[in-house]
Amino acid sequence: MNFLKKTYVAVILIIMYAPIALLMVFSFNNSKLPIWSGFTLDWYTKMFHDTGIQQAFMYTLIVALVSAIISTIIGTFAAMGINRMRGWQKNAVMNITYIPLLSPDIVIGISLMMLFSVIKLPFGLPTLIVSHITFSIPYVILSVMPKLKQMNYNLYEAALDLGATPWYAFKKVIFPEIMPGVIAGAFIAFTLSIDDFVVSFFNKGAGVDTLPIKIYSMARKGVNPTINAISTIMFTTIIVILLVTNLKANKKVRQAEFKQ
Amino acid sequence: MRENKLQKDYIIDLKNISKTFDDAEVLKDINMYIRRNEFLTLLGPSGCGKTTLLRIIGGFEEASNGQVFFEGKDIASLPPYKRKINTVFQKYALFPHMNVEENIAFGLQIKKLEKSLIKKKVKEMLELVNLKGFEKRSVDSLSGGQQQRIAIARALVNEPEVLLLDEPLGALDLKLRKGMQLELKRIQQKIGITFIYVTHDQEEALTMSDTIAVMNEGKVQQIGTPVDIYNEPKNAFIADFIGESNILPGTMIKDYLVCFHQTDFECVDAGFGENAPIDVVVRPEDIQIVDKEKGMLKGKVESVTFKGVHYEMLITTGEYTWTVHSTAMSQVGQVVGMVITPADIHIMKRR
Structure with missing residues (x-):
């Protein structure tokens, strides 16, 4: 029985992570073909010397940061x-x-594209950022909402009662209370933006490529292990962010438990 | 007696206050004043509008109609942070991410007082509420009673003219609540400001207040001292709400003579007219049990319940079942006499 349990978990983990592991392994493969023929860092060197990739990386980061901050x-x-x-x-x-949350990316992408065309906004970095803000906002709302509901509304009134202006009360009382929700919302917005392909594809300008779009156009030209190298780096970055935030959250929970 | 006081004595004057929430009329034309330095309690069952009235005074709710005068000035349009009024909220509403000192200092920091002065004032306040040395404690490490005291200190440190308290003792257990009642009264007398206290607990109101305003269904039913309210309730609702009562319909035959329970009784009330329909209130502790031959009324003991200080007995005369409190126990089934002295018969206008 115990054996069955363990294999079950193992199989699930393999199904989930085998493709990613394979991708990582082949990013170090000394051949363009998916056959192992020795270790190399060539693809990483190539990646770091490719100005196209560097530019796409910069665009991705700018769009993700700006859209995450504004949508938050x-x-x-x-x-x-x-x-x-x-x-x-x-x-x-x-x-x-909820509607934008449930509607397919392709619908959001195309409808935004039409909107920008109608109002004659030239496609480029601004349209890309605006489109990412649009699809991120509902996620931020949904992650902040539970914290607001948990908060005792009297806290806000108590602050006003003690002489705080509404803005001061927000800064000193409401924000510290809902901060975990706000940060979670910002993280979701950031990762959604990095991850997005469909909406970006329809709303980017010429020459303004994000990483997913760059990878897509590279993959169309044939097998290229540089893609594996980029993907490996993106994956590890996200994993590191996740681990750091989770460890911090765990520490806080333990501190809170200790206090009680 | 209240009416004779000079206008300048009033700190808060409420004129024709009404409040409607989505078609429901919560307050109906409230007119009352609150004197400087008095401990006034708004007493009533839940849903009577007492908390709404408090929130209108505090500025958290706007009256649909009417005016609130504070020291003679209409403050209806003044937001809470500009009023010289502070509030102690029902669930304390302490800021959870701040320690005790930061909580109490919140209002002083807004006023940009010097750091050393803030420290000194916080210390004084903690002494006032008997929590010396609690400065650095975190708020969730405190018990309910301690949190309550911090909430009071946080409000009082701003030296308000009026302190509003919204059922502040509701979450405490009975023993703690009794202690805090006396403590609150002590604090109020020491610093000498006006307290407006909301509660549904009539005993709490009688213990602490200088003045009680009994509310029901959005109206102030009666305002007076605890003794007045207890001894001379204006209507059956108040008589029933403040302590236990025997309430019977009757007729005022003439001044100082009332008929109820088909018996004529002497009383001390006058001015109701002749043969006027009235309600009579007799408190359970004002009925004396005597031998059946000596009683003004005769009845059979239905039940006896031990209540600690006294026995509560239900005595039926056939026409009415009386609630009687007595330190001497009678046996169930025994026929006893009851005596009511004129001063203990309270007459109310029939509603």
Whole structure:
């Protein structure tokens, strides 16, 4: 029985991670063909010398950072507004928030493209950033909302009562309370932006490629282990971020438990 | 007696306050004033509008109609942070990410006081609420009673003219609550400011207040001292809400003579007119049990319950079942006499 349990878990893990492991292994392969023929760092050197990749990396980072920051600000304030609504109005707004979350990326991508064409906004970095902000906002709202609901609304009133202006009360009382939700929302927005292909594909300008788009265009030209190298680096970066945040969160939980 | 006081004595004056929430009328034309340095309690069952009235005074809610005067000035449009009023909230509402000192210093820091002065004031406040040396403690390491004291200190350190308290003892256990009642009264007398206290607990109101305003269904039913309210309730609702009561319909035959339970009784009330329909209130502890021959009324003991200090007995006369409190126990089934002295018969206008 115990043996079965263990193999079951092992099989799941293999299915999940074998492709990624394979990709990592072949990023060090001394051949263009998927047959192991010795260790090399050539693909990594190539990657670091490819100006196209470097540029795509920079664009990806800029778009992810800017869109994450702006969508987090908009989403947080939107969540606070929605939280104070009552009855059908609240339900209506929450449902409108869910729609972009559920609708396919392709629909969001094409509809934004049409919008930008109609209002004659030239495609480029700004359109890319605006489109990423658009699809990130609902995720920020949904991650901040539970924290706001948990918060005792009297805290805000108590701050006002003690002489705080609404803005001061937000800075000193509300924000520290909902911060975990805000940070989680920012992280989701950041990773969604790095990850996105479909929406970016329709809303980027000529020459403004993000990494996923760059990889896609490289892959169309044939097998290229540089892609493996880029993917390996992206994957490890995300894993490191995840580990660091999780470890920090765990530490906090343990501290809180210790206090009690 | 309240009416004779000079206008300048009022710190808060409420004029024609009404409040509607989505078609529900929560407050109906409230007119009352609150004197400087008094301990006033808004007492009523849940849903009577007492908390809403408190929130209107604090500035967290806007009245649909009417005005709030603070020291003679209309403050209806003033946000809470500009009012010389502080609040102790029902669930304490201490800031969880700050320690005790930072919580109490919150208001002082906004006023940009000097650091050393803030430290000194925080220390004084902690002494006032008997929590000396708690500065660096985290808020969630405190018990409910201690959190309550910190909430009071945090409000009082700003030296408000009026302190609003919204059922602050509701979450504490009975023994702690009794201790805090006396403590609150002591603090109020020591610093000499106005306290407006909201509760549904009539005993709490009677213990602490200088003045009680009994509320029901969005209206102030009666304002007066605890003794007035207890002894001379204006209507059956108040009589029933403040302590236990025997309430019977009756007729005021003439001044100082009332008829209820088909018996004529002497009483001390006058001015209701002749043959006027009224309600009579008799407190359970004001009925004396005597031998059946000596009683004004005769009844059979239905049940006896031990309540600690006294026995609670239900005595039926056939027409009415009386609740009687007595330190002497009668046997169930025994027929006893009951005596009510004129001063213990309270007459109320029929509603």
